[in-house]
Amino acid sequence: MYGWMGTILRVNLSTGAITKEKLDENLARDYIGARGLASKTLYDELPPRTDPFDPANLLIFAAGPLTGTAATSASRYNVVTKSPLTGAIAASNSGGYLPAEIRYAGYDMIIVEGRSEEPVYLWIKDDQVEIRSAKAMWGKGTRETDALIRDETDDEAKIISIGIAGEKLVRFAGVINDRERAAGRSGVGAVMGSKNLKAVAVRGTGGIKIKDGAAFREAVLRNLAKIKSGPVTGEGLPTYGTAILVNVINSHGILPTNNFQLGEFAGAEAISGETLTRDLLVRNRGCLACPIGCGRVTEINWEGNRERGEGPEYESIWALGAACGISDLELITKVNFLCNEYGMDPITLGATVACAMELFAEGVLTVEETGMPLHFGDGQGLLELTRKTAMREGFGDVLAEGSARLAEKYGRPELSMSSKKQEYPAYxxxxxxxxxxxxxxxxxxxxxxxxxxxxxxxxxxxxxxxxxxxxxxxxxxxxxxxxxxxxxxxxxxxxxSLGVDDVLPLLNAATGVDYxxxxxxxxxxxxxxxxxxxxxxxxxxxxxxxxxxxxxxxxxxxxxxxxxxxxxxxxxxxxxxxxxxxxxxxxxxxxxxxxxxx
Amino acid sequence: MTRQAAGLVHLELAGVTVADVLQRLLASNPELKSHLFDGGRLRPDICILVNGRNIRYLDGEATPLDDDDTITIFRQVAGGAP
Amino acid sequence: MSRTLVIDPKLCTGCRLCELVCSFKKTETYNPARARIRTIVMEDEIAFVPMTCWQCEEPVCQEVCPTGAIGRDAATDAVLISLERCIGCKMCMMVCPFGNIQSNGAKEPVVKCDLCGGEPECVLFCPTKALQYLPADKFTLARKKRIAEKFRSILEEVEW
Known part of the structure; x- marks a missing residue:
């Protein structure tokens, strides 16, 4: 096959069976790859009404037919499963280097089923696939896990891992790849934790074949020029990252503040992309093949130490900031670093804390339940609850269920700002x-x-x-x-900057299908x-x-x-x-x- | 300069319409002209909000102004988050 | 005036598009493992440095090659390996002080950057100009000007 690698890897953690399946050409054409193909697989294979934490739930890591090529920003994969937060389909998207590595190893998709008795990780070196013990990494953060596994496997390996939040089945735990990239939403990391799967390590040394190389190259160059000349992709995102939206959205009066009680945040300037660029930005970072490079490498001074990491992005700044009435950008950045380390979705975390803050203001929650006063604007409170939520410690155990279950538990379901039990983002x-x-x-x-x-x-x-x-x-x-x-x-x-007619020639040249x-x-x-x-x-x-x-x-x-x-x-x-x-x-x-x- | 390039200029000016205010703004900041206009016409990638409403959905540059109105000008360079 | 491939790590965002397009040009597949340029990612600092052959003036790879398979291209000044003469001993790989010659197995016993005959594909695609292919004097002048600008602001800041 061209474009597609043509092979699906399936691993059953209950039985230890590792199988390779041929990708069906018709399915590939009809569902393309990544989100589409994985959703089709989940739909066909998952018995209806399966509990998301049941071993029968599938956890699918799926890349697309352009992932790993030079197509502009074609770095992505989707993590697809039944969500423990919503009970609906979860398809969480992430970039970085790892998704392409799955393809260089020879696969379009990795399907994980069953549950291991002991913590394990998957080691995929091209066509060699092993299930290995992850006892040494259990309980560790995502960065340390990444380093430990590369030590044990190959320094060039790219790693997907869960942090403590995933292990503890926090309903909005994400999976982290390449240390800083997150498939963050809908609790896909909790499903990974329920399978006792700490990580997936991949090293691929193969190549992706393209049907019409010359046409593909031309299409890439054309799109590259469009991306570079587009105001958002060529200027806004490279210069300020996604956080440039803070001031823009606040100007329109739709920056949700204090759990959506207000649409304007007095502290917006302090948490804006302009402030982040001025005070915290070290450099820009791009995912594989990305000319935009919206990623922000940032550095903070935290309790006397310089800490370097990535983010926060706009949605995280909002959730950990305006949603909770917090305007301390350095603290927001620290909490965002922690979310990456624990493997936890900062949007749902911030929104859930915001919901708890309103419950506290309403007198529904008291210090007796929360263990601390919890007022809007309380950055230290957010910091403390971030750790407790990831560990499911004290009141954190309640927050780890998300805002819908929190508000329901205390008899005020209307105060959860969510649909299908997943919290809204920043508009x-x-x-x-x-x-x-x-x-x-x-x-x-x-x-x-x-x-x-x-x-x-x-x-x-x-x-x-x-x-x-x-x-x-x-x-x-x-x-x-x-x-x-x-x-x-x-x-x-x-x-x-690109429309469907810019994607079309890439896909056709890569796969040879006449879409x-x-x-x-x-x-x-x-x-x-x-x-x-x-x-x-x-x-x-x-x-x-x-x-x-x-x-x-x-x-x-x-x-x-x-x-x-x-x-x-x-x-x-x-x-x-x-x-x-x-x-x-x-x-x-x-x-x-x-x-x-x- | 970065703030100007990002299009976050906040000035308090008394004027009758958005067009009047723009004229006064350019009179005192001529270097902004090329950022905002392209041959006498407002550049299509420039957003002007009056009290948070895009003038495109008000009366354009003829949008009338009151004393306490806030005008926000920025370029359409902002993008969302994954 | 011959041109030089120059890198600016400050501008590099680690997108590795250079690796992708290099591998595609040389192997007709997208396969960074076989690219002749590599972006080194420093995980803790989160810094990126593209690395490829610098086409040394006195190439040690050429000196050690027992079959005389390594020579300089007259048009581009690139140091080239003739696969016809190469016996795959990998001596060049072992002596390169930068690690910029690699072995890709039987089909490509040793490979290195050949500047694509004077039109480096990586430079064409690099979205941030972290990679450029410039006349050497133009590069040094550009850097002089940049540093001079810093000097000026420092010197003018001091009041006597």
Whole structure:
């Protein structure tokens, strides 16, 4: 095969069986790779209503047919499983070097099933695959695990690992690869922990074959020029990283503050990308083949020591900052470093602490439960709770369940700012209607990267963020195209400068398949619908395509979007209709037929 | 200079419309002209907010202003996060 | 005036696009393990340094080669290995003080950067200009100017 490596690695940790399977060419064409192909595998193989921590749950690491090539920012893979946070499908995306290494080792996808009795790690050296003891790494942070495993295997190996949060089954534990890159959301690291799988180490020395090398090279050069000349990808992200959004989003009055009680944060300037660039930035870092290099290498002075790491990115700055009313950028950076070390999603962590802070302000939570006063703005409190959550120590054990279960436990479910039990990211949808519909309909729960309408509503200002008209159509287009980008193995950030007709020639030249604009976008739509079918089978439905009551009932109290709520009902009806779904949000037989899902 | 390039200029000026304010801004900061305009027209990658609302969805450069209004100008260079 | 491949680690973001396009040009596959340029990633400092043959003026690889397989290209000044004469003894690899000659197994007993005949693929794709292919005098002048700028700000800061 061209583009695809053509082999799937399957490891059963219960039996120790290691098998290699041929990739089905038709499936590859229809589901592309990475997010698409892994979702199809999960849908076909996972028995319905399986508990996410049951050994029967699958944990899939999947790269796309462009991952590891020179295609702009084609560094990505997806970690796909049934989420212990949401009960829905989890597809968490990350870049770095590791995803490509899986391909150089000869695989498109690694499927892990079963559960090991003892902590183990997987060592993949090209076609040699071993299950090894990870007793020496259990309880260690992700950086130390990375170093220990490279010592035992190959210094050139690239490592996926979980930290303590994954071991302790924190429901929003992520997996870390290349020490600093995170497939952070939806608790994929907890599933890895439930399998007693501490790490996967990969060294690949093979190459990726391209069907039409000259055409591919031309397409890469063309896209490279577009990325370099695009304002966001050529200037904004390289100069300031994603944190440049702090001031922009705050100016629009939609930087959620104090658990979404406000849309403007007085401390925004102190946690902005400009401040980060001035005070903490050491240099930019790019994932494999990425001309953007949004990664921030930062350094802080912490208790007399200089600590160097990566991030924080915009969403983390917001969750650990504005969401909790915290404006100490150095502390936010430290907590972000800790999240990488513990292997824990900073978005859900910050949002869960923010929820606890509001419960505390409401008098629902007291020092008796929390063990400490917990006011908005309390950075030291956040720092302490970060450690306790990762360790499931004291009140941290409650936070480790996420905000939905926390708020439910204390009788105030409406104070969890989440959809499908996953916390929202850093945009108040009351001032950007499309992203509200996006949060509600995202197949993995509250999330911005399933359908980033912020690009059109705020960044490019191509549509009025305050109106709900036309947002269903906009969102559907973005969702389907994002499925394509995630499935070929490119980074979502390229879409600030590239469209489907820029991805198409890369994919065709690499694989030799004759996709058209239409058939490629239809593959995206197929993937979206398949994820939906998975969720429906798990018992989710229309009532789960909703938003926290605050966003639907409490108008934003001040700022540019003052007085607005999310007009969800009308957008959702239009969305179902345009999707070809019935009133309950189920794809019609006709739609399934058209997509080859019938 | 970096803040100007990033487009975060906050000035308090009394004017009648956005266009008037832009004129006054350029009079005192002529170096901004090439950042904001392309041959007399506002560059398409420049966002101007009045109290957080993009003037594209108000009355454009003719958007009227009151005493306490805040104008924010930035270039469309911001991108999201994974 | 011949040109030189120059690197600026400060500009390197560690994207390794140079490795990818090098391997593709030389092996028709994307395979960094067979690239003739390598970005060294320093994990603790999080720093990146692209490393490739510097085309030495007095190449020790050439001196030790027992079959005279190593010589200099007249047009580009690149130090080249003739695979016809090479017997695969790897002496050149052993003596290169920078580790910039590598062995890729039977098909490529020893390989090194050949500057792609004067149009280095890595330079063409490098998104941050961390890699450049410049006339030597232009490179030194550019650096002089950059340092001079620093000198000026320091010297002018001091009041007498």
């Amino acid at each position: 108040d949808p009351r001032g950007s209607q499309g992203i509200g519909l996006g949060y509600a309909t995202s197949n993995r729960g509250g999330c911005h990267v399933r359908g980033y309408t912020i690009g059109a509503e705020i960044v490019a200002a191509a549509v009025d963020p305050l109106t709900s008209a036309g947002k269903a159509k906009l969102l559907i287009d973005v969702q389907d195209f994002t499925c394509v980008v995630d499935s070929v193995g490119m980074c979502l950030f390229t879409t600030f 058209t604009t239409e058939s490629l976008l239809q593959a995206g739509e197929r993937i979206w619908n398949l994820e939906r079918l998975f969720n429906l089978r798990e018992g989710l439905g229309r009532e789960d395509d909703s938003l926290a009551p605050r966003l639907l009932q409490e108008p934003l109290p001040a700022g540019p979007a003052k007085g607005n709520v999310v007009e969800l009902e009308s957008m959702l009806n239009e969305y179902y209709q345009l999707r070809g779904w019935d009133n309950e949000g189920r794809p019609t037989g006709e739609k399934l037929q058209a997509l080859g899902l019938g």
